[in-house]
Amino acid sequence: MEPMSEKTARFRLGALASNLGLLALIVLWQLILSPHPHLNAYTLAIAWSIPLLFPLPGILAGKPYTHAWANFILMLYFLHSLTIIYIDEGERWLGVAEFALTTLAFVCNILFARMRGKELGLKLKKLSEVEKSERSRYGSE
DSSP: OOOOOHHHHHHHHHHHHHHHHHHHHHHHIIIIISOOSSSOHHHHHHHHHHHHHSSHHHHHHTOHHHHHHHHHHHHHHHHHHHHHHHHOSTTHHHHHHHHHHHHHHHHHHHHHHHHHHHHHTOOOOOHHHHHHHHHHHHOOO
16 A cells, blocks of 8 residues: 555544544444434434445545545435434434534545545546547547
């Protein structure tokens, strides 16, 4: 594995810690802190944890692409936290914790993916380059 800068490593650590922290919060929330009164707590804990487990292997491995697409999954938790903050006074503090961890994970994922991608020489082609390539391949219309 290619070495990474200290700044990139800090963003990776922040992303890893906040993603794992969010996973822990969700499990604790559903099982201990505020279990649902009418639904099975274990079922809810598993259901809420599964989306966070999909990108976990790539996040643990420090793959920039995984960090980038993991943010799509985080949006579910971001919206959930805002909903809880707005409508549920009893669980508001849990919603704030979820919001903070989700926001930190989102920002650290973006910054790590961007910085590590630059270090590894990964980049997206500019739209003008893609257009030129397609014109030469398919002819101009």
